[in-house]
Amino acid sequence: MAVIKVGKENFESEVLNSEKPVLVDFNANWCGPCKMLKPILDEVAEERSDVKIVSINIDDEDELAEDYSVYSIPCLVLFKNGAEAKRSVGLIPKAEVENFINE
Amino acid sequence: MFDIIIIGAGPAGLTAAIYARRAEKTVLVLEAKSYGGQIINTPDIENYPVCPHISGFDFATGLYEQTKALGAEFVFEKAVDIINGEKIKEVVTEKGKYQGKTIIIATGSENRKLGVDGEDRLIGRGISYCATCDGAFYRKKTVAVVGGGNTALEDALYLSDIAEKVYLIHRRDTFRGEEATIKRLKEKTNVEFVLNSTVTSLNAEKRLTSIEVKDKDGKVTQLFVNGLFVAVGRIPETQNFGKTVNLDESGYVVAGENCITNADGIFVAGDNRVKSVRQLVTATADGAIAATEAVKYINQF
Numbered sequence: 001m002a003v004i005k006v007g008k009e010n011f012e013s014e015v016l017n018s019e020k021p022v023l024v025d026f027n028a029n030w031c032g033p034c035k036m037l038k039p040i041l042d043e044v045a046e047e048r049s050d051v052k053i054v055s056i057n058i059d060d061e062d063e064l065a066e067d068y069s070v071y072s073i074p075c076l077v078l079f080k081n082g083a084e085a086k087r088s089v090g091l092i093p094k095a096e097v098e099n100f101i102n103e
Numbered sequence: 104m105f106d107i108i109i110i111g112a113g114p115a116g117l118t119a120a121i122y123a124r125r126a127e128k129t130v131l132v133l134e135a136k137s138y139g140g141q142i143i144n145t146p147d148i149e150n151y152p153v154c155p156h157i158s159g160f161d162f163a164t165g166l167y168e169q170t171k172a173l174g175a176e177f178v179f180e181k182a183v184d185i186i187n188g189e190k191i192k193e194v195v196t197e198k199g200k201y202q203g204k205t206i207i208i209a210t211g212s213e214n215r216k217l218g219v220d221g222e223d224r225l226i227g228r229g230i231s232y233c234a235t236c237d238g239a240f241y242r243k244k245t246v247a248v249v250g251g252g253n254t255a256l257e258d259a260l261y262l263s264d265i266a267e268k269v270y271l272i273h274r275r276d277t278f279r280g281e282e283a284t285i286k287r288l289k290e291k292t293n294v295e296f297v298l299n300s301t302v303t304s305l306n307a308e309k310r311l312t313s314i315e316v317k318d319k320d321g322k323v324t325q326l327f328v329n330g331l332f333v334a335v336g337r338i339p340e341t342q343n344f345g346k347t348v349n350l351d352e353s354g355y356v357v358a359g360e361n362c363i364t365n366a367d368g369i370f371v372a373g374d375n376r377v378k379s380v381r382q383l384v385t386a387t388a389d390g391a392i393a394a395t396e397a398v399k400y401i402n403q404f
């Protein structure tokens with residue numbers, strides 16, 4: 001499945017009410033490490049069906065970034081059953097993204 | 104077996120790969136994270152010849168694509184050890200082992216941590232190592248910068264245009280940075296210097312709420328800040344190679360401009376080498392030299 005773009009209007013339905021765990025990628029266009037992480041997340045999203053991966057642009061969605069206390073990007077937050085389970089800040093390689101989802 | 108194994112896909116390692124491939128040597132590049140190195144963090148490079156403006160991401164991507172097109176192989180694994188055999192050298196990664204005739208260590212450097220309790224947990228929750236990356240989150244907020252070199256001064260200046268208030272904390276009363284920057288900072292009404300002081304604790308609930316600083320007389324002050332930008336220098340990523348090549352007391356690989364280390368057939372390139380200017384041009388220059396020396400080394404057998 002491809003990475004889905006999420007905003008305030010569909011955050012609840014796509015993330016909070018999701019049956020599957022959701023990996024949320026907070027990012028911005030001006031952030032180099034975010035752009036490096038993007039193809040990695042695209043790959044993981046295509047390969048796995050047990051997790052949904054969504055992307056949130058913090059410039060367009062500053063309220064969501066504020067609500068979830070995102071103060072550095074890239075920031076990956078894993079949601080399970082509508083709640084934050086854990087987060088990881090900074091660029092990480094594919095193997096670590098997979099571990100982050102699995103553990 | 105590869106002719107040349109390059110550890111690190113930053114500007115130095117990638118440039119070494121270009122020179123090595125053009126000399127028709129087989130090349131494996133090992134990278135722990137993602138190609139590009141430190142430079143991907145900067146939105147605008149203004150001092151690389153011929154490029155008045157280019158983003159770090161575009162610079163890194165262009166360099167990576169050039170290297171790939173020339174036929175260098177990439178494996179995204181972190182090198183943890185080198186086994187320095189006489190003819191065959193091995194790089195041990197977290198997942199496997201790779202054999203080469205020569206090795207170029209181009210592992211660059213990483214941010215030095217402050218070393219205060221709770222620091223790691225608060226990264227992205229108030230602690231940052233990159234003002235140009237994370238400054239935008241602190242619009243109209245109060246922040247502190249800790250450090251005494253050019254990076255700290257420039258970070259404070261940059262943040263003073265975004266944040267409501269900036270504390271600049273330094274353990275001495277004089278800075279190692281440029282006079283002009285110091286002068287500009289002193290003219291800023293929202294920048295407060297906190298000198299002869301060190302950060303001793305970080306207070307947080309969900310995120311950083313305040314820090315404590317101690318001055319040289321032992322007086323402790325609490326500063327309410329939303330963000331703390333740590334700019335206390337960088338450390339070379341050479342921990343795994345200290346038994347193979349000589350390092351100086353700060354951990355930089357000892358080698359001259361020819362990039363030749365004390366270990367036969369092992370070369371160094373980039374920010375992790377003993378040198379006075381650590382920039383893209385010097386990193387890419389090292390890459391060219393290290394690869395050329397590696398090619399010479401291989402061709403003598």
Ligand SMILES: Cc1cc2nc3c(=O)[nH]c(=O)nc-3n(C[C@H](O)[C@H](O)[C@H](O)COP(=O)(O)OP(=O)(O)OC[C@H]3O[C@@H](n4cnc5c(N)ncnc54)[C@H](O)[C@@H]3O)c2cc1C
Pocket residue numbers: 110111112113114115116133134135136137138139140141142144145147148149150151180181182183209210211212213233235340343372373374375381382383384386
């Ligand atoms: C915010 C910022 C802005 C900057 N702006 C400029 C600028 O405008 N102009 C300029 O000239 N310079 C600038 N610099 C400096 C420039 O980025 C560095 O001089 C340059 O990147 C050094 O290149 P390098 O290849 O030696 O090391 P690095 O860029 O550090 O690359 C090293 C690579 O090796 C990898 N690595 C490390 N250890 C291992 C291991 N054990 N196994 C495998 N891989 C490993 C790392 O993940 C990294 O990708 C800036 C630096 C920063 C941080």
